[in-house]
Structure formats: structure tokens, C-alpha cells
Amino acid sequence: MTVQRFASAVLVAILLVLSPQIPAQAQDFGNSNTWLEGFDDWLDEISQMKRENWQMGIGVGLGTTPDYPGGDNYQTLALPLFQLKYKDKLTIDPLGLRVRVWKSDCCRFRLVMGLSESRKTSDSSPVSKLRDIDRGINAGFVFEGRIAGPVAFRLNARKEFAGGHNGATITPSLGVVLKDKKDTFSFIPEVALTWGSNRYMDMFFSVTPADSLASGLGIYDASAGLREAAVRVTGSYQINADWQVVGRVQAARLLSDAKRSSIVRQAGDPFQGLVGMGVMYTF
Numbered sequence: 001m002t003v004q005r006f007a008s009a010v011l012v013a014i015l016l017v018l019s020p021q022i023p024a025q026a027q028d029f030g031n032s033n034t035w036l037e038g039f040d041d042w043l044d045e046i047s048q049m050k051r052e053n054w055q056m057g058i059g060v061g062l063g064t065t066p067d068y069p070g071g072d073n074y075q076t077l078a079l080p081l082f083q084l085k086y087k088d089k090l091t092i093d094p095l096g097l098r099v100r101v102w103k104s105d106c107c108r109f110r111l112v113m114g115l116s117e118s119r120k121t122s123d124s125s126p127v128s129k130l131r132d133i134d135r136g137i138n139a140g141f142v143f144e145g146r147i148a149g150p151v152a153f154r155l156n157a158r159k160e161f162a163g164g165h166n167g168a169t170i171t172p173s174l175g176v177v178l179k180d181k182k183d184t185f186s187f188i189p190e191v192a193l194t195w196g197s198n199r200y201m202d203m204f205f206s207v208t209p210a211d212s213l214a215s216g217l218g219i220y221d222a223s224a225g226l227r228e229a230a231v232r233v234t235g236s237y238q239i240n241a242d243w244q245v246v247g248r249v250q251a252a253r254l255l256s257d258a259k260r261s262s263i264v265r266q267a268g269d270p271f272q273g274l275v276g277m278g279v280m281y282t283f
Contacts, residue, residue, distance in 0.1 A: 049159075053250045061246070061278020068119045068127060069204050069227075070254060070261065071098045071271035081246070086247035097140060107145025114138060116160045121206065126267050129215035133203055136163010150177045167200025169227070175234075187235040196258070198224040218262035225256040228272065247277035 019061020059081040067075045084092040087106070091098045094240055103109075140158035147153055152175050159168040175190035197206075203269040205222035212219045232250035239245065253259075254270040 012144070036186045053087055055282065056083070057280045058082045059246075059278050059280035061215075061276055063248075063274070063276030065274045065276075066268075066272055068121050068268075069117070070258065070264040070268040070270075070272070071121070071125070071127070073125065073269075073271070079276065081280055083280075095151060104145075105141065110142045110194075111271070112140050112142055112156075112158070114158075116158070116163055117204075118163065118164060124216055127263055128217040130211050130217075130263075132164075134164035136160045136165065138163075140168075145218040151175075152177050165200055165203035167203060168197040168209065169186050169200060169226040170195045185235070187233060188237075189233050190231070192232070194227045194230070196224060196227040201225065201227065201257055203260050203262055207262050212262075217266050219263045220260070222257040222261055225258075227256075227258045228252045228254050230272075232274075242281055242283065244280050244282070246280060248275070 004049045035278055059113045061079040063077045063083050065077065065078050067073050069245050070157075075095040082093060082260040085089075085188055088103065089100050091110075094115075094136035096112060098112045100110045101107055112139070116136040116138040117133075118135040119127075121128045137162040140156070142154060142156050144154040147150065154171075155173070156173070157168070160166050171192055171194045173190050175188045178187045178189075179185065201222040201224055204218070207215070207217045207220045209219055211217065230252035232248060234248045235246070237245045250273065252272040252274070254264060254272065258264065259270045
């Protein structure tokens with residue numbers, strides 16, 4: 001049933017993209033982080049940005065994603081897309097900024113600061129009886145590069161230092177960067193694992209005795225461990241020198257304490273689908 005809900009949400013997203021008007025009331029942008037996470041880094045691989053020192057791309061997109069981590073209710077979000085770059089040294093986009101501090105022929109190391117994941121649900125879900133997790137500020141690093149030919153890797157580590165959960169995540173991923181000779185089409189199939197710290201897992205997947213009384217969900221104490229495994233495809237189509245279409249499709253499965261949480265077992269689903277697409281103009 002959940003897969004059917006996801007398929008229906010995908011269809012809604014596609015119809016909205018084809019529609020001439022963006023929905024007037026967009027959902028909370030804090031829920032869009034899952035759609036954008038990782039996608040921002042791969043934009044360096046797939047986008048055909050201008051070659052001047054300062055480069056900028058702006059656009060708009062729509063994404064369909066669960067309304068909270070572990071949820072089975074899919075929502076469509078209007079997403080601002082932009083990327084401001086100075087050479088290979090500075091990147092600013094909707095999730096924050098990244099500064100390159102080291103680079104070699106094979107790889108690079110960047111420091112990052114951006115927005116963290118949040119949780120706010122509709123009143124119809126028992127999870128709404130749990131405390132909201134506000135969006136915060138996180139910091140960390142991205143270590144990424146090529147292994148051989150088109151095979152690329154990325155290690156993304158973040159720690160929230162101000163905001164809702166004060167937890168940390170580490171996400172290693174492996175992808176293959178595929179392009180045609182004219183760079184018109186670009187596709188990056190990728191596999192990724194996400195580990196969450198004890199604080200992170202506790203905030204998103206634990207249910208205290210007081211929470212259980214308020215929501216009807218079973219008491220559960222989540223500990224540090226793997227949060228999910230994901231398979232995703234990120235891609236682009238270059239319409240002309242200025243315009244391109246970008247998109248992402250992902251299927252993820254919650255693991256360990258995240259999958260066993262009563263938040264997921266009673267009110268959600270371990271399958272976490274995601275789809276998004278948008279149009280960008282570069283200058």
C-alpha cells in the first residue's frame with residue numbers, strides 16, 4: 001500500500017511540474033533537506049555552469065518526499081534552486097555554504113555549514129503528539145573524488161551545533177558519473193548509507209513514556225547506528241547553453257533502530273521514496 005501511495009505522489013509531482021503554475025501554498029522548506037542533501041554536491045558534476053570565476057544558477061523545482069523521517073504520508077514541496085560559486089573554492093546554495101580547503105588530482109576536502117533536518121507533522125498523525133524538531137545549523141565536511149574513470153565517492157559528515165536535535169550524521173556514498181560526449185545528458189546512479197549518532201537517533205526515533213501516553217505509540221529507546229540505505233539516480237538534461245533540467249529519484253530503506261521504532265512500525269513505513277525535478281538558468 002505504501003508503494004502505491006508513493007507512486008501516486010510521483011504522478012502528482014510530475015503533473016505539478018507540467019502545470020503552468022506553482023502551488024500557492026508551499027510546504028515547510030525544512031522538509032526539503034532530504035531531497036537536496038547530496039544532490040547539491042553532485043551538481044558540480046552534472047551542471048554546465050559558466051566558466052567565469054563567479055558562476056550562478058537559479059531555478060525552481062518540485063519534490064515529493066515523506067512528511068517526516070519514517071513517515072508514509074508523501075507531500076509535494078516547492079523548492080528554490082540556486083547555486084553561487086567562486087571557481088572551485090566557494091559554493092553557496094539552499095543548504096548553506098561549502099569552502100574548499102584542500103584539493104589534489106584525485107579528490108578534494110571541503111568544510112560545510114548549512115541547515116539541518118527538521119520534523120513537523122500534520123495533526124492527523126500520532127507523531128504530531130511528539131515534540132517538533134526544529135531546523136538548526138550544522139557544520140562538518142565533505143571529502144569526495146574519483147576512484148577510477150567514472151566511479152566517484154563522497155563522505156559527508158555533519159554535526160548540528162544550534163537548533164533542534166544536536167545530533168550528527170555520516171553518509172558515505174559511491175556513484176558512477178555517466179555523460180554523453182556532448183555533455184547533453186548526465187546521470188549519476190549512486191548507493192549510500194547514513195549513520196546517525198545516539199542523539200540524532202534518539203530525537204527522531206525514540207518514544208518516551210510521556211510521548212507514548214500522548215500519542216498511543218509504543219515506548220522505544222533508539223540508539224546510535226545505521227539509519228538507512230539508499231539507492232538514487234541524479235541527472236540533468238542540458239536544453240541549451242543557459243537552461244538545464246535537473247532531477248532525482250531515490251528509494252531508501254530504514255535500518256536498525258530506525259526501522260524498529262514504534263514511530264515507523266505503528267505510524268509509518270521503513271520504505272522511504274523520493275522524487276524531484278526542476279529547471280535551472282545559469283549566467
